[in-house]
Amino acid sequence: MTTVRLTVNGVQREIDVAPGTLLVHAIREQVGLTGTHVGCLTGDCGACTVVVDGATTKSCSVLAHSADGATVETVESLADGEELHPVQRAFWDEFGFQCGFCLPGMLLTAKELIESTPDPDDADIHRAINGNLCRCTGYNTIVAAVRRAAKEAS
Ligand code: FES
Structure with missing residues:
Protein backbone atom coordinates (compact mmCIF):
# COMPACT_ATOMS: atom_id res chain seq x y z
CA MET A 1 0.00 0.00 0.00
CA THR A 2 1.09 3.56 -0.74
CA THR A 3 -0.17 6.63 1.07
CA VAL A 4 -1.47 9.27 -1.30
CA ARG A 5 -2.30 12.83 -0.28
CA LEU A 6 -4.88 14.64 -2.34
CA THR A 7 -6.85 17.83 -1.94
CA VAL A 8 -10.27 16.87 -3.23
CA ASN A 9 -12.81 19.65 -3.65
CA GLY A 10 -10.85 21.71 -1.15
CA VAL A 11 -10.59 18.98 1.49
CA GLN A 12 -7.26 17.35 2.26
CA ARG A 13 -7.45 13.57 2.10
CA GLU A 14 -4.94 10.88 2.87
CA ILE A 15 -5.68 7.46 1.44
CA ASP A 16 -3.80 4.19 1.21
CA VAL A 17 -3.88 2.68 -2.24
CA ALA A 18 -2.74 -0.65 -3.59
CA PRO A 19 -0.24 -0.58 -6.46
CA GLY A 20 -2.02 -0.08 -9.76
CA THR A 21 -5.08 1.61 -8.26
CA LEU A 22 -6.59 4.02 -10.75
CA LEU A 23 -7.39 7.53 -9.64
CA VAL A 24 -11.05 7.06 -10.62
CA HIS A 25 -11.34 4.07 -8.30
CA ALA A 26 -9.58 5.91 -5.47
CA ILE A 27 -11.96 8.85 -5.85
CA ARG A 28 -15.05 6.66 -5.89
CA GLU A 29 -14.16 3.94 -3.44
CA GLN A 30 -11.74 5.54 -1.01
CA VAL A 31 -12.68 9.20 -1.08
CA GLY A 32 -16.33 8.18 -1.46
CA LEU A 33 -17.32 10.59 -4.24
CA THR A 34 -19.29 8.57 -6.77
CA GLY A 35 -20.26 11.41 -9.10
CA THR A 36 -17.21 10.53 -11.17
CA HIS A 37 -18.30 7.64 -13.36
CA VAL A 38 -16.51 4.54 -14.60
CA GLY A 39 -17.15 3.83 -18.24
CA CYS A 40 -14.62 2.36 -20.61
CA LEU A 41 -11.51 2.45 -18.38
CA THR A 42 -9.51 2.93 -21.57
CA GLY A 43 -9.44 6.72 -21.76
CA ASP A 44 -12.03 6.91 -24.52
CA CYS A 45 -15.40 7.86 -23.01
CA GLY A 46 -14.67 10.73 -20.62
CA ALA A 47 -17.15 9.56 -17.97
CA CYS A 48 -14.32 9.63 -15.43
CA THR A 49 -13.27 13.23 -16.17
CA VAL A 50 -12.09 15.24 -13.17
CA VAL A 51 -9.90 18.32 -12.88
CA VAL A 52 -6.36 17.59 -11.68
CA ASP A 53 -4.20 20.60 -10.88
CA GLY A 54 -6.42 22.77 -13.05
CA ALA A 55 -6.69 20.58 -16.12
CA THR A 56 -9.49 18.20 -17.09
CA THR A 57 -8.12 14.70 -16.84
CA LYS A 58 -9.49 11.23 -17.48
CA SER A 59 -9.04 9.73 -14.06
CA CYS A 60 -9.02 6.18 -15.42
CA SER A 61 -5.77 7.04 -17.15
CA VAL A 62 -3.95 8.14 -14.01
CA LEU A 63 -2.54 5.91 -11.30
CA ALA A 64 -3.63 7.16 -7.91
CA HIS A 65 -0.09 7.15 -6.52
CA SER A 66 1.09 9.40 -9.35
CA ALA A 67 -1.47 12.01 -8.28
CA ASP A 68 0.12 12.31 -4.83
CA GLY A 69 0.04 15.98 -3.79
CA ALA A 70 -2.46 16.95 -6.49
CA THR A 71 -5.52 19.13 -6.25
CA VAL A 72 -8.56 17.32 -7.63
CA GLU A 73 -11.97 18.75 -8.41
CA THR A 74 -14.87 16.44 -9.09
CA VAL A 75 -18.39 17.13 -10.24
CA GLU A 76 -19.42 17.36 -6.58
CA SER A 77 -17.46 20.62 -6.38
CA LEU A 78 -19.83 22.42 -8.75
CA ALA A 79 -23.07 22.92 -6.85
CA ASP A 80 -23.22 25.03 -3.71
CA GLY A 81 -25.64 23.03 -1.62
CA GLU A 82 -28.95 23.13 -3.49
CA GLU A 83 -27.67 25.95 -5.71
CA LEU A 84 -26.59 24.63 -9.10
CA HIS A 85 -23.43 25.91 -10.74
FE1 FES B 1 -13.87 6.10 -20.05
FE2 FES B 1 -12.11 6.96 -18.25
S1 FES B 1 -13.75 5.60 -17.92
S2 FES B 1 -12.34 7.62 -20.30
Missing part, protein backbone atom coordinates in the same frame (compact mmCIF):
# COMPACT_ATOMS: atom_id res chain seq x y z
CA PRO A 86 -24.28 28.05 -13.80
CA VAL A 87 -22.98 25.31 -16.11
CA GLN A 88 -25.22 22.77 -14.38
CA ARG A 89 -28.17 25.15 -14.68
CA ALA A 90 -27.55 25.60 -18.40
CA PHE A 91 -27.51 21.81 -18.90
CA TRP A 92 -30.73 21.57 -16.89
CA ASP A 93 -32.41 24.34 -18.87
CA GLU A 94 -31.38 22.88 -22.25
CA PHE A 95 -32.05 19.24 -21.25
CA GLY A 96 -28.36 18.60 -21.90
CA PHE A 97 -28.49 15.05 -20.62
CA GLN A 98 -30.59 11.94 -21.06
CA CYS A 99 -29.39 9.05 -18.92
CA GLY A 100 -26.86 11.35 -17.24
CA PHE A 101 -23.94 8.95 -17.38
CA CYS A 102 -21.71 11.33 -19.33
CA LEU A 103 -22.94 14.40 -17.47
CA PRO A 104 -20.18 14.78 -14.81
CA GLY A 105 -17.49 14.72 -17.48
CA MET A 106 -19.45 16.97 -19.81
CA LEU A 107 -19.98 19.55 -17.06
CA LEU A 108 -16.32 19.73 -16.06
CA THR A 109 -15.22 19.84 -19.70
CA ALA A 110 -17.74 22.59 -20.47
CA LYS A 111 -16.61 24.60 -17.45
CA GLU A 112 -12.97 24.36 -18.53
CA LEU A 113 -13.86 25.41 -22.08
CA ILE A 114 -15.81 28.45 -20.93
CA GLU A 115 -13.01 29.51 -18.61
CA SER A 116 -10.42 29.29 -21.41
CA THR A 117 -12.66 30.38 -24.30
CA PRO A 118 -15.38 32.71 -23.00
CA ASP A 119 -17.19 32.98 -26.34
CA PRO A 120 -16.84 29.54 -27.93
CA ASP A 121 -18.37 28.82 -31.31
CA ASP A 122 -19.85 25.44 -32.15
CA ALA A 123 -16.54 24.21 -33.54
CA ASP A 124 -14.84 25.08 -30.24
CA ILE A 125 -17.56 23.21 -28.34
CA HIS A 126 -17.34 20.17 -30.60
CA ARG A 127 -13.57 20.10 -30.19
CA ALA A 128 -13.82 20.47 -26.40
CA ILE A 129 -16.29 17.63 -25.91
CA ASN A 130 -14.59 15.42 -28.46
CA GLY A 131 -13.26 13.22 -25.65
CA ASN A 132 -16.59 12.94 -23.84
CA LEU A 133 -18.98 10.43 -25.34
CA CYS A 134 -22.73 10.54 -24.81
CA ARG A 135 -24.08 7.03 -25.15
CA CYS A 136 -27.59 8.46 -25.69
CA THR A 137 -26.14 10.56 -28.56
CA GLY A 138 -27.83 13.67 -27.18
CA TYR A 139 -25.18 15.94 -28.57
CA ASN A 140 -27.44 18.68 -29.93
CA THR A 141 -28.79 19.61 -26.52
CA ILE A 142 -25.36 19.24 -24.94
CA VAL A 143 -23.88 21.71 -27.43
CA ALA A 144 -26.82 24.04 -26.82
CA ALA A 145 -26.22 23.80 -23.08
CA VAL A 146 -22.55 24.69 -23.41
CA ARG A 147 -23.48 27.59 -25.71
CA ARG A 148 -26.02 28.80 -23.13
CA ALA A 149 -23.60 28.43 -20.23
CA ALA A 150 -20.98 30.46 -22.10
CA LYS A 151 -23.51 33.16 -22.97
CA GLU A 152 -24.75 33.41 -19.40
CA ALA A 153 -21.19 33.57 -18.05
CA SER A 154 -20.26 36.49 -20.29
